[in-house]
Amino acid sequence: MFAxxxxxxxxxxxxxxxxxxxxWSVTAPIAMMATGIALTSGSDPPLxxxxxxxxxxxxxxxxxxALLLFVDATEVPSGAIRRERRIVTRLLGVALxxxxxxxxxxxxxxxxxxxxxxxxxLATVVVPxxxxxxxxxxxxxxxxxxxxxxxxxxxxxxxxVVSPMFxxxxxxxxxxxxxxxxYAEALLDAVGAAGWAVGAGALVGTVAGRLLRxxxxxxxxxxxxxxLAVLSVPVAAYSLSLALGGNGFVAAFVAGLCVxxxxxxxxxxxxxxxxxxxxxxxxALWFLFGQLVSDELWDGFHLNVVLYAVLACTLVRGLPVxxxxxxxxxxxxxxxxLGWMGPRGVASVVFGLLAAIELRAAGGGDFVSRVMVIxxxxxxxxHGLSAEPLGRRYARGRRSAPLPRAGE
Numbered sequence: 001m002f003a004x005x006x007x008x009x010x011x012x013x014x015x016x017x018x019x020x021x022x023x024w025s026v027t028a029p030i031a032m033m034a035t036g037i038a039l040t041s042g043s044d045p046p047l048x049x050x051x052x053x054x055x056x057x058x059x060x061x062x063x064x065x066a067l068l069l070f071v072d073a074t075e076v077p078s079g080a081i082r083r084e085r086r087i088v089t090r091l092l093g094v095a096l097x098x099x100x101x102x103x104x105x106x107x108x109x110x111x112x113x114x115x116x117x118x119x120x121x122l123a124t125v126v127v128p129x130x131x132x133x134x135x136x137x138x139x140x141x142x143x144x145x146x147x148x149x150x151x152x153x154x155x156x157x158x159x160x161v162v163s164p165m166f167x168x169x170x171x172x173x174x175x176x177x178x179x180x181x182x183y184a185e186a187l188l189d190a191v192g193a194a195g196w197a198v199g200a201g202a203l204v205g206t207v208a209g210r211l212l213r214x215x216x217x218x219x220x221x222x223x224x225x226x227x228l229a230v231l232s233v234p235v236a237a238y239s240l241s242l243a244l245g246g247n248g249f250v251a252a253f254v255a256g257l258c259v260x261x262x263x264x265x266x267x268x269x270x271x272x273x274x275x276x277x278x279x280x281x282x283x284a285l286w287f288l289f290g291q292l293v294s295d296e297l298w299d300g301f302h303l304n305v306v307l308y309a310v311l312a313c314t315l316v317r318g319l320p321v322x323x324x325x326x327x328x329x330x331x332x333x334x335x336x337x338l339g340w341m342g343p344r345g346v347a348s349v350v351f352g353l354l355a356a357i358e359l360r361a362a363g364g365g366d367f368v369s370r371v372m373v374i375x376x377x378x379x380x381x382x383h384g385l386s387a388e389p390l391g392r393r394y395a396r397g398r399r400s401a402p403l404p405r406a407g408e
Contacts, residue, residue, distance in 0.1 A: 006047065007287050010035045011280075024388075028279075029286045029346070030380060036290015045294070058357050063238065064285055065350040066252035067278035069159055070234035073256025074263055074271055076156035084150060090324040091154050091338075092161060098320035099127050100165070103312055110308040111367075117173035118364040121355050124166040125368060126312045126375045128347040129158045142395040147337055159347045160253040164194040166351055167247055170358050196246030198254050204237040205258025213262040226266050227273040233259055234274070282346045289349050289376070296373045309375040313382055314340075337390065341383060348376055 014021065014031045021031065039047045081088055103123035111119060129151075168191065212229055215221040221229070234252040241251035263270055321339035330338070352372030356365035 006035075006039065007032070007284060010287070011283060028283055032283050032286040033290045033293065033380070036287040037293050038290075040291040041294040048291070058354065061285070061350050061353050062248050064278075064281040065347065066234050066238045066249040067274065067281060068346060068350075069163070069249050069253035070237075070256040071271065071275050071278045072156040073160060073253050074260045076153055076257075076260070081153060084146075084153065087150060087325065087328055087330070088153055088157075090328070091150070091321070092157060095317075095320040095324035096127070096158060096161060098323065099317050100124065100162075102316045102320060103127050106308060106311050106316060110304045114364070114367065115173065117169060118359065118368065121166065121169040121173050121359070121364070122368050122371055124162050124169055125348055125351040125355060125372050126309075127317075128162050128351065129155050129317075142391040143337075144334070144394065147334055150338060151341065160250070160257075162347075162351075163247075163250050163253065166355075167194060167250070170355055173355075173364060174358055193245060193247045194250055196244040197241045197248070197250035198246075200241040200244055200246055201237045201251035201254025202258050204233060204240060204251070205255035208233045208236070208255070209259040209262030212259075213265050216266050223267050223269075226270045230259070230263070230270055231274045231277065285346060285349060289373075292369065292373050293377060296370060302370070305371050305374050306378070308371060309378040312375050313379045340386070341390070348372055352376075 010032060011028070014026075014028050018028070021027075039045060100123050103126055104120055107114070107119040107122050108116075111122075208229070212221070212226065216226065233255050237251040237255035238248035241248050318336070318339035322335055325335045325338070328335075349372065352369050355372075356369035359365040359368060
């Protein structure tokens with residue numbers, strides 16, 4: 001329980017200093033991770049977390065991701081998708097597959113002794129776009145609203161697109177290492193699990209959305225009750241999917257997409273409770289991530305892992321985005337911004353932890369976890385610390401832009 005007290009105290013301290021710390025790009029995830037590193041480092045650390053109950057820990061991690069994906073799905077602005085349909089399609093339909101392919105090919109170069117399915121799993125771990133380490137970017141009014149909107153849309157949809165791919169790769173990697181080359185059954189099971197997840201999520205989200213909208217329109221529901229009702233949706237989708245043999249966090253994401261249209265007809269703060277719970281859960285996960293970082297620092301760095309992490313955080317995403325957006329009305333600097341600002345956050349942490357658990361018996365779990373930890377660390381340094389300079393740059397560009405002439 002002392003660990004919970006420490007985490008709560010750290011979170012409170014960051015909150016009361018949040019405006020000051022934001023000037024140095026010290027977000028809540030960075031603060032929690034740094035404290036986790038400090039309190040779990042050394043030969044006799046003050047705090048040590050035992051992940052011995054792998055089944056319970058795996059479900060806890062999945063629930064965190066389920067809440068996060070649900071919130072992401074509900075917050076994707078449908079108007080932005082319609083307005084930027086061409087660019088969003090290129091980002092998700094062209095840039096994302098190219099990024100996954102680039103991450104896989106780079107892994108083949110740096111880790112040639114690892115099985116292909118383990119490297120494919122690694123690619124799905126390091127690729128997801130998540131703005132958790134640099135949330136200030138999408139709220140920084142100095143950055144053009146269009147770019148922030150595009151990042152919001154891409155961030156909300158990319159994790160949901162990558163999740164089924166991750167499941168297939170993990171299943172194939174585990175089967176390949178434990179039962180030889182016969183992994184077709186594992187692939188079919190993963191595809192079937194994704195199918196059950198989509199069905200469960202769509203059912204729960206659609207039914208819940210319609211009932212909530214009609215109940216609110218007829219005055220049957222209290223405003224505070226709508227917040228509890230929305231919180232129950234990802235929980236119901238997650239549990240139903242598991243009962244049917246599907247994957248819980250994919251179901252939660254689909255449920256969020258299906259319930260989102262109804263939320264526009266409900267009070268503005270309807271999603272607030274679910275969003276706060278997801279935020280609190282992910283911050284606790286960032287603290288635990290600090291221990292993973294401590295373990296890696298204690299074991300020493302591996303040069304090929306560090307080089308791969310740097311490449312994954314820069315060219316692996318940057319070049320595909322630049323290629324995919326050629327011919328659009330975005331300027332080169334805006335395309336560079338979208339290609340650069342792709343921090344790997346809590347989604348990569350969760351995928352890496354799940355892969356470490358699932359591949360522990362197969363021998364690839366520690367490898368994926370190690371690369372994930374270093375990649376996220378590099379991303380936090382590169383992307384998190386560049387957020388404030390980028391904001392200042394756009395502010396200077398706006399001030400130096402010529403004023404429109406009269407009549408224009």
